[in-house]
Amino acid sequence: MVRQIGGWAFVLIGLAAGLGFGLAGCRSAPALTQQEAAGKHLYQVRCAHCHEDNDLALKTVPPDLHGVFDRKTLPSGIPATDAAVRLNILTGRGMMPGFAGRFTEEQMAALLAYLHTGLR
Ligand code: HEC
Incomplete structure (x- = not known):
């Protein structure tokens, strides 16, 4: 009887620990939305190299x-806004090529959404 109760206690502790880890994991890194995930793919293919x-x-x-949107300004010093980053991607800057015509509006939105996650 005692052994049986002990077994249950283990199961309960296991469940509680699993739930705790699960929730902690969720809080530190919520899953990407479908749009953010699409943006991540574009980032990895077109920007990360x-x-x-x-x-x-x-x-x-x-x-x-x-964390490019966590700061007030972009590395160049201009305000870190969606419009500025979008323009930077379209027209390029210095040694960065412009991507005009390379992304659909939907892809651009996804890329910006992913940049807003801080790049998870
Ligand atoms: C060929 C290499 C290259 C690729 C590909 C590239 N970049 Fe860049 N990027 C640069 C360089 C170099 C700079 C710094 C430009 C400067 O300040 O002279 C830069 C700067 C930036 C900045 C900062 C702009 C600012 O105002 O400071 C952003 C945002 C950015 N890139 C986003 C992207 C995104 C998003 C992609 C993918 C769609 C991308 N880049 C692809 C080379 C690249």
């Missing part, structure tokens, strides 16, 4: 875009 790997060894090292 420069902005994370600088694979072209550009002299102006592409800035880290993690």
Whole structure:
């Protein structure tokens, strides 16, 4: 009888711990929405090779875009707004090429949504 109760206690502790971890995990990194996930894919394919790997060894090292919207200004000093980032992506800047005509409106929105997550 005692052993049986002990077994149940283990099950309950296990459940509580699992639930706790699950919730903690959720709070630190909520799952990306479908739109953010689409943006993440675009970012990884079109932006990350420069902005994370600088694979072209550009002299102006592409800035880290993690948390780009957490700061008031972009690395260039202009206000960090959707409009400014969108324009930067479309027209390029310095050694960054412009992506005009490369993204549909939907893709651009997804990319911005993902940049707003801080790049999770
Ligand atoms: C060929 C490499 C390259 C690619 C690809 C690239 N970038 Fe950049 N990016 C740069 C460089 C270099 C800079 C710094 C430009 C400067 O200030 O002279 C930059 C700057 C930026 C900035 C900061 C603008 C500012 O005002 O400070 C943002 C935002 C940005 N890139 C977003 C993106 C996004 C989003 C993508 C993918 C769609 C992308 N970049 C693709 C090289 C790249």
